[in-house]
Amino acid sequence: DQQVKQNSPSLSVQEGRISILNCDYTNSMFDYFLWYKKYPAEGPTFLISISSIKDKNEDGRFTVFLNKSAKHLSLHIVPSQPGDSAVYFCAASRDSGYSTLTFGKGTMLLVSP
Amino acid sequence: EAGVTQSPTHLIKTRGQQATLRCSPISGHTSVYWYQQALGLGLQFLLWYDEGEERNRGNFPPRFSGRQFPNYSSELNVNALELEDSALYLCASSPGQGIGVLTFGAGSRLTVL
Numbered sequence: 590d591q592q593v594k595q596n597s598p599s600l601s602v603q604e605g606r607i608s609i610l611n612c613d614y615t616n617s618m619f620d621y622f623l624w625y626k627k628y629p630a631e632g633p634t635f636l637i638s639i640s641s642i643k644d645k646n647e648d649g650r651f652t653v654f655l656n657k658s659a660k661h662l663s664l665h666i667v668p669s670q671p672g673d674s675a676v677y678f679c680a681a682s683r684d685s686g687y688s689t690l691t692f693g694k695g696t697m698l699l700v701s702p
Numbered sequence: 703e704a705g706v707t708q709s710p711t712h713l714i715k716t717r718g719q720q721a722t723l724r725c726s727p728i729s730g731h732t733s734v735y736w737y738q739q740a741l742g743l744g745l746q747f748l749l750w751y752d753e754g755e756e757r758n759r760g761n762f763p764p765r766f767s768g769r770q771f772p773n774y775s776s777e778l779n780v781n782a783l784e785l786e787d788s789a790l791y792l793c794a795s796s797p798g799q800g801i802g803v804l805t806f807g808a809g810s811r812l813t814v815l
Contacts, residue, residue, distance in 0.1 A: 593744070623803070632706065632792055632806030633745070678744065686801040688733070689758055692744035 592616045593681050595693035602700050608666040610696050612679030615660065619681035623690070624653060624664050627676045636677075637664070640685070669700045704729065706807035708793050714813045715783050723778040723810045727795030733757075734776040735796070735804060736768060740789040748791075751776055752799060783814045 594613045602608045612622075620641040625633035639646040639653045639662070646653050652665045666673055679693040707726045715721050727734050736748040747760035751770035765781040774795075780787055790811050794804035 595744075625806075630808060632794075632808045634806070635803045638803070680745075686799065687796070687804060688735075688750055688801075689747055689760075690745075690804065691747070692737075694742065694744040 590615070591693075592619075593679055593691050593693040595677075595679055595696050597696050598694070599697040599699065602669045602698065604671055604700055604702050605668045608664075608669045608673065608698055608700065610664040610666075610677050610679075610698065612662045612664075612693055613660060614662075614681050614691075616681070616683075616691070617660070618683045619691070621682040621685055621687065622653070622655060622662050623680045623682070623687065624651075625678045625680060625692075626673075627678065627695070633678055666698075669698075671700050671702055674698055674700050706793055706795050706805055708791075708807040708810050710810060711808070712811045712813070714815065716815050717783055717785060719783050719814075721780045721783060721787075721812055721814075723780075723791050723793075723812070725776045725778070725793030725795075725807060727774050727776070727793075728805055730797065731795035731805075732774050732798035733796045733802075734770055734774065735794040736776070736778050737792045737794065737806075738762075738789045739792060739809070740786070745792060749778070780812070785814050788812060788814045 623638040624636040627633040680690040737745040750758040768778040794806040796802035
């Protein structure tokens with residue numbers, strides 16, 4: 590049973606527009622959520638996180654929204670840039686130490702000029 | 703500062719053989735994690751080591767094992783290789799005690815023929 594789901598395998602967006610990547614989870618014990626970005630032939634790199642006591646966290650062009658009642662989070666990238674083209678993974682953890690992360694399958698974002 | 707380094711980059715084995723993958727964490731990090739990314743799947747948690755001890759284990763058979771050395775580097779061993787073990791194996795490190803955002807290496811691609 591997949592506890593973290595990213596139902597869109599891919600997303601195409603034009604440069605300058607907003608990219609919205611979605612993630613759903615089923616385990617109500619998850620309290621901490623992270624987004625990682627992965628370029629080909631590189632390891633995933635941490636992007637942004639949010640805890641369940643908040644519903645929004647912002648870092649520059651990246652904002653993560655959490656709707657705990659719907660068990661849904663989303664990552665907004667505004668404005669999107671071609672360099673944002675990568676695979677984005679949503680991850681969830683029960684503890685603030687992130688010692689055991691549960692990842693989604695990822696969404697490949699393609700930002701075209 | 704050097705990041706998380708993994709070796710080898712690629713490894714080809716035949717069914718039934720053993721594979722050994724190696725990981726050097728970021729200097730000062732004492733926690734090392736291993737994840738498997740099989741084709742079409744998200745990252746699956748394998749093992750977590752901290753201060754030389756196995757702290758947690760994912761839902762994988764005992765043929766997946768590892769260890770952490772006094773210098774905090776780590777080794778992942780996969781015995782009696784099966785075709786479905788073909789995957790990208792990612793190592794990550796964090797400052798320690800399972801605390802802190804994970805920093806990933808670029809991974810080792812294992813192919814089992």
